[in-house]
Amino acid sequence: MASEKKQGGRPVDAAAGQALKLAALQLVREKGYAKVSIAAIASAAGVARQTLYNRWNTKADLVLDAVFEETGRFSTQPPDDAGMPCARQLESFLAEVFSHLTVDSDPLRALIAAAQEDPAFQAAFRDRFVLPRERIVTELLRRAQARGELSAERDPEMLSAFVHGAFWYRLLNGQPVDAALARAIAAEVFAG
Amino acid sequence: MASEKKQGGRPVDAAAGQALKLAALQLVREKGYAKVSIAAIASAAGVARQTLYNRWNTKADLVLDAVFEETGRFSTQPPDDAGMPCARQLESFLAEVFSHLTVDSDPLRALIAAAQEDPAFQAAFRDRFVLPRERIVTELLRRAQARGELSAERDPEMLSAFVHGAFWYRLLNGQPVDAALARAIAAEVFAG
Amino acid sequence: MASEKKQGGRPVDAAAGQALKLAALQLVREKGYAKVSIAAIASAAGVARQTLYNRWNTKADLVLDAVFEETGRFSTQPPDDAGMPCARQLESFLAEVFSHLTVDSDPLRALIAAAQEDPAFQAAFRDRFVLPRERIVTELLRRAQARGELSAERDPEMLSAFVHGAFWYRLLNGQPVDAALARAIAAEVFAG
């Protein structure tokens, strides 16, 4: 129930797509999202500009893919449930997420910005980045409630919005997003 | 020893600046920030493009001014300290801030986005919009602690980041930012 | 020493070539030579683009073939020598040539234009279209000299250039090329 289509035509060159993602990521890290043109990415990838348009509609779509190529595997698995207290689990989850931002904070900020002027991209970004992380925290907080580490009266969804909101708020305001912040957030959530 | 310069030449036309702010605000509300060009704003204001550049460096600067022309007077005064419980004060403050967004949520989102690719504008935006509101909430929470309505162990600054973060998070993710959210935020903050 | 090669492989599909010529002619008549792309012709013919390239190198080559598919049989046989005076023979020959242009004047003008930027095509066009018609007129004028209907001092080749030149000149300048022109040309040639 899967493969969909395969009728004819020259097969898509996976290497070209890969090269584009790599070039995009590297250029964006190097010069900043806004200063990299579509043409520059294609050129750096040694690929025709149209080939880029064949796969992605916008620079944002490409960069979203490119960033996930690297970071997609991480941070989307709920942290280990083992004996560690939930507050500690939350802190280490946040610390790991934040650690990726040492190199990709500009792309991430740019993606959030790009989402503000393109609802389709906003939806894609939400599905692939926002919601998974939101759910992890929500689940973690529910487990904490089940284990009695968090008051049953708290609202896990609102708290999750607090957690990610604080993260976004610092990020988008140019303030540090680091291990210290992870600790402070976790502490405050469980301080209630 | 104040007015600096006044030697001659045609006086600056205050009406031109006003027309620009008005045109900017209207166009941005109508078509969305990204789809309005500087030239379009100047043209709609019946003003030369250079006249705009004489007053603002970027579209973001202009729109920031234009938005504040309308909303600047509101929401920056700490809510009334009167007998009302602090949770209620927080809720009503947030509700008022959110109520302006029925018409200006797109400009606000666009300004946050614009701040991501222009540090100078980010600083201006932070000074004029972000920090004042952040301080109001921080102060309010401190008062709540003083009045015993909030545990002294909580961190008002982190909580303020939670509050505004939740606001930004919902706003930038295309989710409703309304009175219900104001109530939920206030409730959760004081639930601890 | 003739048939060249015949070892194997799928035979060329004659129907495909035919479909291409038909589609080319129809599209060119409909939308004008310049507004028809190679891809559009192949697509209209229900044929792969490469199949077109297998047979013709350029759009001009294809259209040349396509136009001749229809009109090639006509106008290349010297007019009947019978009792008719040569002036009359010339007029009726030209009238017949011109009559085809009611539907194909745009393709013909486009082919002349195409020949200006492709020497190889210019040669092909010259061999298949220009020279045959030039020879017919030259021969006709020689016969007229032999029959005393045209002064022996005239130069048949120059006169033939006058005749076809006047035709091209009107055609390429957007002026009518019709029976009236045929009559006027023939009259002037024999007026000397």
Next chain:
Amino acid sequence: MASEKKQGGRPVDAAAGQALKLAALQLVREKGYAKVSIAAIASAAGVARQTLYNRWNTKADLVLDAVFEETGRFSTQPPDDAGMPCARQLESFLAEVFSHLTVDSDPLRALIAAAQEDPAFQAAFRDRFVLPRERIVTELLRRAQARGELSAERDPEMLSAFVHGAFWYRLLNGQPVDAALARAIAAEVFAG
């Protein structure tokens, strides 16, 4: 009833237009009309691409102007009426026109070709190049009739079409257009 407009704005930079015409002419002579892109002309002129579009709509319009910049002054004045016989006058007029083609035959052929796919350009080309030369020859032939050097029964307009037609016909067929042709045409016209 004259100056039209002059209200404000930066004046058009005449040097830019001049540089564009020069670059266009040189590049076209060097590489051929079809192989020169609009961008290449602008770049060679050291001018922004948009500046070119501000003045001309198409490459053909620009090249038409550029060619006339050089040749417009010549060949549009009727040849001297002095004692010279009209046949001689015609020959020398044609010889002069043809002499310009040693360097500009490709541009001229390209302009004729371009006229085939753009009625507006065809009209401009006709007004500025075709008709003036056609009239010169027509007038010259009328004078010849008045002076009894050409039979009053000949049709000067048809003969003029013969003359220019022969010229175009040779030119567009890649055959030499030189002094010998000028002589042959003049001789044949007056041979009648």
Next chain:
DNA sequence: GAATAATCGAGACGGTACGTCCTGTCTTCAA
């Protein structure tokens, strides 16, 4: 009957050019 070989439909690919749009600077005239 299997191997070989050319063609076909389909469509991706590297390239080139196009015309449009926008930005920030400049140059003029008029107030």
Next chain:
DNA sequence: TTGAAGACAGGACGTACCGTCTCGATTATTC
């Protein structure tokens, strides 16, 4: 000196073709 008007350099954008290429499927001839 400011403002209105608008030209200019520069550069990105998305689109349209072109001619080539790479597939799998098809259809002949040759072994």
